[in-house]
Amino acid sequence: EDQVTQSPEALRLQEGESSSLNCSYTVSGLRGLFWYRQDPGKGPEFLFTLYSAGEEKEKERLKATLTKKESFLHITAPKPEDSATYLCAVRAASGGSYIPTFGRGTSLIVHP
Amino acid sequence: EPEVTQTPSHQVTQMGQEVILRCVPISNHLYFYWYRQILGQKVEFLVSFYNNEISEKSEIFDDQFSVERPDGSNFTLKIRSTKLEDSAMYFCASSEGGTGSTIQYFGAGTRLSVL
Numbered sequence: 001e002d003q004v005t006q007s008p009e010a011l012r013l014q015e016g017e018s019s020s021l022n023c024s025y026t027v028s029g030l031r032g033l034f035w036y037r038q039d040p041g042k043g044p045e046f047l048f049t050l051y052s053a054g055e056e057k058e059k060e061r062l063k064a065t066l067t068k069k070e071s072f073l074h075i076t077a078p079k080p081e082d083s084a085t086y087l088c089a090v091r092a093a094s095g096g097s098y099i100p101t102f103g104r105g106t107s108l109i110v111h112p
Numbered sequence: 113e114p115e116v117t118q119t120p121s122h123q124v125t126q127m128g129q130e131v132i133l134r135c136v137p138i139s140n141h142l143y144f145y146w147y148r149q150i151l152g153q154k155v156e157f158l159v160s161f162y163n164n165e166i167s168e169k170s171e172i173f174d175d176q177f178s179v180e181r182p183d184g185s186n187f188t189l190k191i192r193s194t195k196l197e198d199s200a201m202y203f204c205a206s207s208e209g210g211t212g213s214t215i216q217y218f219g220a221g222t223r224l225s226v227l
Contacts, residue, residue, distance in 0.1 A: 031211065036218075043116075043203045043218035044155065087155065098211065099168055102155040 003027075006088050006103035013110050016077045021106045023088030024070040031098065033071050035064050036087040038105065044087055047073075078110045114138040116219035118204050124225045125194055133189045133222045135204030144187045145205040145216060146179065148172070155203070161187065162210055194226045 003026045013019055025033065032051055036044035048057040050066040057064045061082065063074040073086055085105040091098050117136045125131050137144050146158040160167040161179050178190045187206075191198055201223050205216040 032214075034215070041201075041221075041223075043118075043205075043221045046215055046217060049215055089155070099157045099160075099170065100216075101157075104154045 004088055004090055004101050004103040006086075006106050008106060009104065010107045011109070013075075013078055013108070015079055015110055015112050018074070018076045018078070020075070021073040021086055021108070022070060023073070023103055025088075025090045026069075027090050027092035027101070029093040031091045031093050033066055034089045034091070034100070035071070035073055036089065038085045038087055047086075075108070078108075080110045080112050083108055083110045116204055116206055116217055118202075118219035118222050120222060121220065122223045122225070124227065127196055127226055128193050131191050131194055131224065133191075133202050133204075133224070135187045135189075135219055136185050137187055137204065137206030138217060139185070141206035141208050141217075143167070143207045143210040143214070144181070145207075146189045147203045147205065147218075148200040149203065149221075150200045158189070160210070167210065191224075194224075196226050199224055199226045
């Protein structure tokens with residue numbers, strides 16, 4: 001069974017304190033790994049998609065990387081407005097199915 | 113910027129009642145999805161829809177659930193006889209393509225409370 005595990009469950013940072021969130025996955029035939037940001041009471045907001053090991057994507061203070069077993073979301077010099085839950089989802093070609101599997105997310109709080 | 117819109121934002125219903133959750137996907141998208149997220153738990157796939165047919169569905173999507181695209185813009189999720197355990201956030205999403213690498217864009221969700 002495909003599994004997606006995110007760690008840590010929760011992370012508190014001081015403004016400016018860089019850190020990384022982890023998403024480890026066990027799927028066969030990865031077609032895409034997606035990072036989303038979710039604010040309380042809102043829907044997931046797309047951040048990045050990664051397709052192959054070694055790929056990196058950047059957007060402002062965020063950088064996502066991918067290996068064959070995990071992805072990291074690096075947050076450089078975070079600001080309070082980066083506080084949110086960050087979700088990882090994977091889609092794999094499994095018998096023609098592309099049903100995505102989400103992790104439980106990492107809740108990030110950045111203190112001023 | 114185009115977005116997926118969902119109505120209502122909050123729906124309260126009595127157990128056993130039927131509810132219809134509505135979504136307007138992004139206009140040039142062809143693939144539509146429903147997900148749910150029970151409070152404090154992960155986002156779970158319910159169903160995908162393309163060309164007026166269900167493409168895939170999860171075990172959660174049983175006979176109590178149905179989806180429809182009644183016109184050229186709306187996409188609906190119907191729950192025939194709601195149960196307490198149906199209480200959750202329901203998210204609609206849409207995408208241009210249907211492969212595993214396609215980006216899905218989510219709406220803000222409808223919070224369903226079953227009393």
